[in-house]
Amino acid sequence: MPLVAAAACAHTPQLLVRPPTEDRDLVLRVHAAFARVKALLTKARPDAIAIIAGDHIEAFFLNAVPALGVFVGAECAGQFGRYAYRFPVHEPLARAILEEGIERGFDLLYSQEMPLDYAFFVPLRFTMPEPAPPIVPLFVNVYLPPQPTPRRCYQWGEALGQILAKRPERVALVASGGMSHFPGTDRYGSPDFDFDRRLLELLQQGRGRDMAQLTGADLDKAGNSELRTWLVLLGAVGDARAEVFCYEPSWHHGNAVLAWTP
Amino acid sequence: MTHYGFPPARAYRLNKCLFALKSDDAFRARFLKEPERVMAELGLSPDERAALAAQDRDRLVALGAHAYLVFMAQFRLRMETEGSAFEYF
Numbered sequence: 001m002p003l004v005a006a007a008a009c010a011h012t013p014q015l016l017v018r019p020p021t022e023d024r025d026l027v028l029r030v031h032a033a034f035a036r037v038k039a040l041l042t043k044a045r046p047d048a049i050a051i052i053a054g055d056h057i058e059a060f061f062l063n064a065v066p067a068l069g070v071f072v073g074a075e076c077a078g079q080f081g082r083y084a085y086r087f088p089v090h091e092p093l094a095r096a097i098l099e100e101g102i103e104r105g106f107d108l109l110y111s112q113e114m115p116l117d118y119a120f121f122v123p124l125r126f127t128m129p130e131p132a133p134p135i136v137p138l139f140v141n142v143y144l145p146p147q148p149t150p151r152r153c154y155q156w157g158e159a160l161g162q163i164l165a166k167r168p169e170r171v172a173l174v175a176s177g178g179m180s181h182f183p184g185t186d187r188y189g190s191p192d193f194d195f196d197r198r199l200l201e202l203l204q205q206g207r208g209r210d211m212a213q214l215t216g217a218d219l220d221k222a223g224n225s226e227l228r229t230w231l232v233l234l235g236a237v238g239d240a241r242a243e244v245f246c247y248e249p250s251w252h253h254g255n256a257v258l259a260w261t262p
Numbered sequence: 263m264t265h266y267g268f269p270p271a272r273a274y275r276l277n278k279c280l281f282a283l284k285s286d287d288a289f290r291a292r293f294l295k296e297p298e299r300v301m302a303e304l305g306l307s308p309d310e311r312a313a314l315a316a317q318d319r320d321r322l323v324a325l326g327a328h329a330y331l332v333f334m335a336q337f338r339l340r341m342e343t344e345g346s347a348f349e350y351f
Contacts, residue, residue: 018348061278061281
């Protein structure tokens with residue numbers, strides 16, 4: 001059936017583990033937006049949450065750098081500092097996404113053993129509906145060039161939407177990442193908030209398709225390499241209009257939380 | 263100028279060290295105790311060792327370190343050494 005809900009969530013680690021350098025009120029406002037996503041997901045009663053995240057060079061190092069992948073194990077676990085987490089995986093759905101995806105020409109990596117990065121964990125910690133459904137981790141290479149192109153990510157999202165529409169499960173789709181930030185570079189203190197705001201306007205108008213015209217260089221220049229995860233989601237939600245639950249620019253990060261409802 | 267460039271093969275050991283600092287608790291604990299010994303074991307060059315010991319972000323990136331690995335290795339080291347000042351949600 002068609003998606004029952006979709007959301008895009010920032011996952012910056014300072015939202016989970018707040019150093020004194022971070023504005024506490026801002027963090028709490030982002031948490032309030034996460035709570036709205038949680039309410040929306042609870043109301044949607046999903047059988048599974050398919051969550052798309054950029055792997056932060058955690059599941060794989062330079063031993064193997066997949067572009068797009070699906071986790072098809074029974075459960076997926078990870079650790080970030082004092083947080084140890086473990087989520088059951090909806091195996092039939094994960095396998096269907098993998099097999100149908102391959103059938104449609106997407107050469108997906110799959111794994112049954114992969115540490116789950118905090119990019120997956122942060123949105124799940126704050127937005128997991130009650131009762132908690134199993135997940136399907138979908139990953140996209142966002143930081144190790146050459147990454148998949150924005151167009152390819154969007155196309156994968158279109159295929160993913162079609163695959164999910166044919167399935168019996170009620171599926172919610174969550175994209176983790178963004179917006180503008182430049183971790184580890186001399187631009188860390190000066191994100192491109194104007195880029196973010198222009199993009200949010202487009203998404204509110206249901207013009208996610210336009211985003212597929214961006215190049216990888218455009219994303220890198222704007223500190224938005226992670227928006228490849230949003231591009232996958234946008235391919236799946238098509239021309240639906242986004243509702244912006246928050247946009248909170250901190251000194252280093254454009255924290256956005258958005259939702260799309262059918 | 264690309265912010266997240268291709269990690270050159272010459273910097274593989276440096277990136278592997280940053281990866282371990284980010285993701286391997288036992289390695290990070292050893293590094294905090296005996297940084298010089300751990301870096302020598304990994305075969306890091308004198309330049310790489312000096313940049314890592316000083317946590318000199320720009321120098322590390324200039325040596326071929328991946329910027330995200332530099333960021334998260336430093337964040338995880340801070341969580342270890344200054345973690346009591348952090349708020350956990």
